[in-house]
Amino acid sequence: MSDTILETEGMTKEFRGFVAVSDVRLQVRRGTIHGLIGPNGAGKTTCFNLLTKFLPVTRGKIIYEGRDITNLKPADIARLGLVRSFQISAVFPHLTVLENVRLALQRARGNSFDFWRPESLLKRYDSRAMELLEDVGLTEYARHNAGELSYGRKRALEIATTLALEPTMMLLDEPTAGMTHDDVDRIVALVRRVAAGRTVLLVEHNLKVVEGLCDTITVLARGSVLAQGDYATVSRNPDVQAAYLGTDPGISGGTAHG
Numbered sequence: 001m002s003d004t005i006l007e008t009e010g011m012t013k014e015f016r017g018f019v020a021v022s023d024v025r026l027q028v029r030r031g032t033i034h035g036l037i038g039p040n041g042a043g044k045t046t047c048f049n050l051l052t053k054f055l056p057v058t059r060g061k062i063i064y065e066g067r068d069i070t071n072l073k074p075a076d077i078a079r080l081g082l083v084r085s086f087q088i089s090a091v092f093p094h095l096t097v098l099e100n101v102r103l104a105l106q107r108a109r110g111n112s113f114d115f116w117r118p119e120s121l122l123k124r125y126d127s128r129a130m131e132l133l134e135d136v137g138l139t140e141y142a143r144h145n146a147g148e149l150s151y152g153r154k155r156a157l158e159i160a161t162t163l164a165l166e167p168t169m170m171l172l173d174e175p176t177a178g179m180t181h182d183d184v185d186r187i188v189a190l191v192r193r194v195a196a197g198r199t200v201l202l203v204e205h206n207l208k209v210v211e212g213l214c215d216t217i218t219v220l221a222r223g224s225v226l227a228q229g230d231y232a233t234v235s236r237n238p239d240v241q242a243a244y245l246g247t248d249p250g251i252s253g254g255t256a257h258g
């Protein structure tokens with residue numbers, strides 16, 4: 001098994017001549033938490049959209065597990081174990097937390113929205129769903145309507161529904177965006193927990209979170225890779241500091257404020 005699980009070569013996306021992602025070479029090592037950071041408009045979300053096939057590349061290649069996935073569809077990719085959270089996994093507010101996860105399990109097994117299953121099979125889904133809820137710390141909320149959960153717990157539920165798809169690699173899009181301090185700490189702990197035995201690629205604005213979680217960081221600016229390495233290395237990089245100056249006080253002189 002190769003050490004690199006996901007790799008891009010010359011990945012480029014143009015929108016009517018505007019280059020949003022330019023010749024990006026990304027190498028994500030198996031079993032690591034890899035952060036994708038950069039100032040607003042750097043191309044992070046577009047990269048995620050390219051990797052998960054929400055958008056076609058203009059040029060370049062995407063290799064996952066040694067296989068060229070450049071021209072596959074989002075569902076094919078999810079089936080290969082490359083799963084994006086917070087986009088794919090909608091939370092149904094009027095269903096209970098348990099029902100949401102059960103539905104995700106049914107979907108993962110190809111029985112989408114098939115409520116007419118034998119009782120025994122549903123029970124099996126329930127026990128697996130409860131395991132997943134335990135993994136994300138939502139056991140006591142199993143019978144609550146998903147719509148009643150706090151924002152942070154909703155995101156934990158989304159992670160549970162993503163885990164239902166048994167991802168080898170998870171893509172997390174700003175997992176702590178819009179969260180209170182306590183929720184941020186909870187999600188950080190959760191990401192660390194679910195990253196065990198998997199690979200995680202995350203886009204995150206909160207640099208404290210990035211510093212605490214990520215083994216490797218790729219910094220994008222204006223669509224191009226500016227630097228790559230661990231947090232200490234990239235935060236010392238003068239190009240990175242310059243890119244962040246004036247747009248985000250997070251990286252300057254090697255310190256992060258989140």
Ligand SMILES: Nc1ncnc2c1ncn2[C@@H]1O[C@H](COP(=O)(O)OP(=O)(O)OP(=O)(O)O)[C@@H](O)[C@H]1O
Pocket residue numbers: 015018019020038039040041042043044045046047
């Ligand atoms: N569908 C589109 N059509 C035209 N331009 C686009 C499109 N999507 C993104 N862009 C442009 O591409 C650039 C990169 O955007 P992107 O959303 O990927 O950046 P980002 O790093 O995720 O930014 P943010 O941190 O603000 O979310 C921006 O200049 C944006 O305006």
